[in-house]
Amino acid sequence: MLAGNKELSGKTLAQHLKGWTPGSPLWYSKLATDRLIFDNIQSMIDPDYRSSFARYERRMKKNFGQTFWWGPGDSAPKRGPRLPQ
Numbered sequence: 203m204l205a206g207n208k209e210l211s212g213k214t215l216a217q218h219l220k221g222w223t224p225g226s227p228l229w230y231s232k233l234a235t236d237r238l239i240f241d242n243i244q245s246m247i248d249p250d251y252r253s254s255f256a257r258y259e260r261r262m263k264k265n266f267g268q269t270f271w272w273g274p275g276d277s278a279p280k281r282g283p284r285l286p287q
Contacts, residue, residue: 212248219243233272241275251275 220240225231245251255274262268272279 213244213251213254215247216240216244237272237274237276245275 220236220243223235225235241255244254248254252275258274259270262270271281271283
């Protein structure tokens with residue numbers, strides 16, 4: 203399906219929903235809304251969602267040396283956060 207000059211995919215639709223949902227960019231709730239709501243929406247409408255999440259994680263690791271405490275597509279974190287002592 204085309205929208206203007208861009209192809210509308212499940213991933214694009216999920217990104218638009220996320221961008222236009224009121225309150226979604228609030229710093230104190232962003233991680234929870236991303237993982238519990240928007241990742242689930244993307245997984246429902248994007249048939250290639252697992253590889254999309256894996257590419258994002260690889261890119262963050264390569265570009266910033268960053269790993270995820272609560273990774274994209276996970277329903278809950280695998281461990282508690284590492285806090286400095």
